[in-house]
Amino acid sequence: MPYDVLIVGAGPAGLAAAIRLKQLAIENEKDISICVLEKGAEVGSHILSGNVFEPRALDELFPDWRSMDDRPPVDTSVKEDKFLALTETGSVEIPNFLLPSQLHNDGNYIISLNQLVRWMGTKAEELEIEVFAGFAASEVLYDEEGAVKGIATRDVGIGKDGDPKATFERGMELRARQTLFAEGARGSCSEEVMEKFNLRDGVQPQTYGIGVKEVWEIPEENCNPGFVQHTLGWPLQHGPLDQTFGGSFLYHMAPNTILIGFVIGLDYENPYINPYREFQRWKHHPEISKHLEGGECVSYGARVLNEGGFHAIPKLTFPGGALIGCSAGFLNSVKIKGSHTAIKSGMVAAEALYPKLVEKEEFICCESYEISEDEKPQEVVEYQTAMEESWVYDELKEVRNCHAAFHWGFLPGLAYSGLAAHILKGKEPWTLENPTPDSAKTKPADQYSEIVYPKPDGVFSFDLLTNLARSGTAHNDDQPAHLRIKDSLKSVVDSNESLKTYAGPEQRFCPAGVYEYHEDSASGDKKLVINAQNCVHCKCCSIKMPHEYIKWTVPEGAGGPNYAMM
Amino acid sequence: MRVLVGVKRVVDYAVKVRVAADKKAVDLANVKMSMNPFCEIAVEEAVRLKEAKKATEIIAVSIGPKAAAETIRTALAMGCDRGIHLTTDARTDQELGPNSVAKLLAKVVEEESPDAIILGKQSIDGDFGCTGAMLAEHLKIPQCTFAAAIDFDAKTVERETDTGTEVVSFPSLPAVFTADLRLNEPRYATLPNIMKAKKKKIDTKAADSLGVELNEGNTVLEVFEPPPREAGIFVDDVDGLVDKLKNEAGVL
Numbered sequence: 045m046p047y048d049v050l051i052v053g054a055g056p057a058g059l060a061a062a063i064r065l066k067q068l069a070i071e072n073e074k075d076i077s078i079c080v081l082e083k084g085a086e087v088g089s090h091i092l093s094g095n096v097f098e099p100r101a102l103d104e105l106f107p108d109w110r111s112m113d114d115r116p117p118v119d120t121s122v123k124e125d126k127f128l129a130l131t132e133t134g135s136v137e138i139p140n141f142l143l144p145s146q147l148h149n150d151g152n153y154i155i156s157l158n159q160l161v162r163w164m165g166t167k168a169e170e171l172e173i174e175v176f177a178g179f180a181a182s183e184v185l186y187d188e189e190g191a192v193k194g195i196a197t198r199d200v201g202i203g204k205d206g207d208p209k210a211t212f213e214r215g216m217e218l219r220a221r222q223t224l225f226a227e228g229a230r231g232s233c234s235e236e237v238m239e240k241f242n243l244r245d246g247v248q249p250q251t252y253g254i255g256v257k258e259v260w261e262i263p264e265e266n267c268n269p270g271f272v273q274h275t276l277g278w279p280l281q282h283g284p285l286d287q288t289f290g291g292s293f294l295y296h297m298a299p300n301t302i303l304i305g306f307v308i309g310l311d312y313e314n315p316y317i318n319p320y321r322e323f324q325r326w327k328h329h330p331e332i333s334k335h336l337e338g339g340e341c342v343s344y345g346a347r348v349l350n351e352g353g354f355h356a357i358p359k360l361t362f363p364g365g366a367l368i369g370c371s372a373g374f375l376n377s378v379k380i381k382g383s384h385t386a387i388k389s390g391m392v393a394a395e396a397l398y399p400k401l402v403e404k405e406e407f408i409c410c411e412s413y414e415i416s417e418d419e420k421p422q423e424v425v426e427y428q429t430a431m432e433e434s435w436v437y438d439e440l441k442e443v444r445n446c447h448a449a450f451h452w453g454f455l456p457g458l459a460y461s462g463l464a465a466h467i468l469k470g471k472e473p474w475t476l477e478n479p480t481p482d483s484a485k486t487k488p489a490d491q492y493s494e495i496v497y498p499k500p501d502g503v504f505s506f507d508l509l510t511n512l513a514r515s516g517t518a519h520n521d522d523q524p525a526h527l528r529i530k531d532s533l534k535s536v537v538d539s540n541e542s543l544k545t546y547a548g549p550e551q552r553f554c555p556a557g558v559y560e561y562h563e564d565s566a567s568g569d570k571k572l573v574i575n576a577q578n579c580v581h582c583k584c585c586s587i588k589m590p591h592e593y594i595k596w597t598v599p600e601g602a603g604g605p606n607y608a609m610m
Numbered sequence: 611m612r613v614l615v616g617v618k619r620v621v622d623y624a625v626k627v628r629v630a631a632d633k634k635a636v637d638l639a640n641v642k643m644s645m646n647p648f649c650e651i652a653v654e655e656a657v658r659l660k661e662a663k664k665a666t667e668i669i670a671v672s673i674g675p676k677a678a679a680e681t682i683r684t685a686l687a688m689g690c691d692r693g694i695h696l697t698t699d700a701r702t703d704q705e706l707g708p709n710s711v712a713k714l715l716a717k718v719v720e721e722e723s724p725d726a727i728i729l730g731k732q733s734i735d736g737d738f739g740c741t742g743a744m745l746a747e748h749l750k751i752p753q754c755t756f757a758a759a760i761d762f763d764a765k766t767v768e769r770e771t772d773t774g775t776e777v778v779s780f781p782s783l784p785a786v787f788t789a790d791l792r793l794n795e796p797r798y799a800t801l802p803n804i805m806k807a808k809k810k811k812i813d814t815k816a817a818d819s820l821g822v823e824l825n826e827g828n829t830v831l832e833v834f835e836p837p838p839r840e841a842g843i844f845v846d847d848v849d850g851l852v853d854k855l856k857n858e859a860g861v862l
Contacts, residue, residue, distance in 0.1 A: 089642070197801055209795075213796055213797070518623075
């Protein structure tokens with residue numbers, strides 16, 4: 045079945061692109077066919093984000109969203125912005141005026157991005173955009189000249205042993221004149237496409253953070269809707285020059301919800317760091333636990349986010365398609381916001397693609413139901429140019445050196461961010477280099493001692509598997525593990541190098557308990573066990589694994605977490 | 611042979627359910643819903659009959675809110691020919707009980723005159739396991755419940771019991787069958803089939819327009835979670851165990 049546009053990923057960028065395309069089609073009375081594919085069981089199943097939302101792009105996509113009858117779930121205005129530096133038992137509040145303006149949230153909203161995306165999904169369906177959830181794009185399809193011509197969905201019904209079962213169904217090929225990849229950070233098809241078309245030539249490697257989040261329901265009388273708090277310091281940073289990047293967020297959303305989480309830069313060096321357990325022990329700090337009193341944890345999840353900023357943005361276009369949203373990497377790591385830039389990038393792509401798609405009427409799929417042999421897959425470079433001229437690039441340029449500045453320590457990094465935001469605004473003539481990917485930053489375990497984390501108390505903190513049940517994660521058990529060891533790196537795994545040199549950090553950084561080392565009963569040696577069915581699709585392993593020995597491939601569609609209030 | 615299959619929209623089996631604050635029901639806000647797993651098995655059985663050319667038409671029927679139409683679409687994507695959607699705003703996990711559902715389905719059967727009615731043996735929210743049997747009683751037709759295998763030619767059904775399976779025969783069609791776990795492994799709804807299913811017809815009517823008394827006669831007093839599991843203890847020997855069972859647990 046051919047489409048004019050195929051979008052992989054029904055997240056903020058993908059749905060914004062689809063909706064904007066249809067808006068243009070309606071305005072110009074020239075329809076085009078659009079298909080959005082989503083690997084989660086439903087639109088929103090895999091969406092997780094803090095989220096303090098800057099409505100700038102939503103205002104552009106739906107200018108009248110505030111007065112709509114079925115308005116989007118963007119209701120809790122930010123009322124208070126607090127920034128604390130924590131010590132083990134106390135805290136120091138950093139006054140607002142000292143913080144870069146980028147961290148001020150007037151005019152912003154505390155939302156569940158998950159619920160906003162679900163709302164966008166219903167709007168897309170109203171516009172007769174075909175959205176198919178539960179289908180995973182597992183293969184990018186290329187024509188004879190190497191241009192992208194679409195994707196193929198994953199075969200289903202293959203057993204754990206790799207053989208087809210009775211329920212085997214071949215995946216479907218979806219062809220499109222333009223394919224937009226909107227898979228979020230570290231998208232599996234996006235990474236392949238970036239490599240194939242050398243889109244990362246001349247840009248810094250992308251670096252990431254792992255975000256671990258919980259949603260709590262608290263007694264309504266304790267809820268202070270509009271309260272935003274970020275913390276640095278304990279337990280992650282032990283001193284002002286500590287190089288580990290990360291901190292927490294805590295937001296109160298009406299009527300009775302707390303959104304709480306922890307982000308750790310994956311460029312951390314100490315292999316004993318356990319992001320999940322840092323998050324759990326942080327919750328016991330009196331400044332934090334006071335918010336959770338009498339509450340119940342109802343949801344848990346994790347996802348990586350881009351921290352590379354401006355200098356890590358790849359080339360955006362290739363023959364046959366483009367990258368939008370976090371797949372490209374437009375998150376502003378100083379603002380800690382990427383949803384508004386993702387939505388904007390989807391819109392900019394739509395505005396660049398649409399005129400190209402309807403230029404020659406005879407090529408439009410919507411009418412002809414086929415892709416003409418005479419049309420060569422276009423590379424819509426106008427999307428790249430438009431992005432470079434948009435406010436997305438303006439804001440990312442301003443903070444382009446900030447994340448790298450944190451390599452001097454977190455206080456210097458904060459100071460630089462303040463300097464950059466108020467004075468330099470990205471115009472400084474230097475670029476702080478960040479050439480090392482996160483996986484290469486991990487130092488050998490013999491340089492550190494194991495971190496002893498406190499046991500979870502079951503009230504404020506929980507063990508990983510109890511929390512994992514709150515993510516609604518389910519995969520069909522009887523399928524091959526989707527987390528594949530790269531052929532060229534099999535020796536790394538066989539020799540247990542990760543365990544011997546780095547004390548097996550994958551046992552600690554995976555927020556779903558996928559990777560374990562079990563003692564083999566026969567030889568007494570420790571062997572890697574991959575519990576792929578626990579996977580929450582966060583992509584952390586594909587980034588931080590020593591030598592990046594894991595290739596993250598997509599499992600059967602509809603598997604993975606089922607987030608609702610995230 | 612024409613087959614009617616019942617499909618119910620229930621909480622997805624992988625969801626960790628919570629009790630609502632008022633303790634009167636399970637909290638269904640923002641919870642993932644899917645087709646009841648036993649209904650999937652029922653649909654699969656019906657579709658296999660069509661593929662074996664034993665059935666000519668399969669109708670999927672669901673009683674539920676507006677979103678239940680998606681459940682019917684999934685049944686259509688698996689291979690059913692058309693759908694019937696009886697809409698209701700009553701909670702189908704507790705307000706609308708098996709007897710009401712059976713009476714509504716009986717009305718549908720009267721209108722459609724199928725030769726076989728296949729339902730799931732129970733739903734995973736209410737877990738009553740009564741609808742199929744009640745439906746057969748209302749219609750005064752044979753019932754073969756907990757089916758692990760159905761042979762329409764020999765007119766026998768292998769059914770699950772607590773001690774194994776037994777084979778029963780049914781005298782004639784129409785009859786009601788309820789699907790148990792081992793009946794089959796349901797197929798995936800593939801993308802091409804989902805696309806085709808969009809064009810299949812679903813008839814929608816309000817459940818309370820069928821002239822059926824929907825008062826179940828039951829009221830849910832309270833919904834509560836089971837008490838948290840307590841830690842076990844080790845005993846030193848059998849005497850210690852007997853002592854605990856007799857004097858502490860009071861079961862001997």
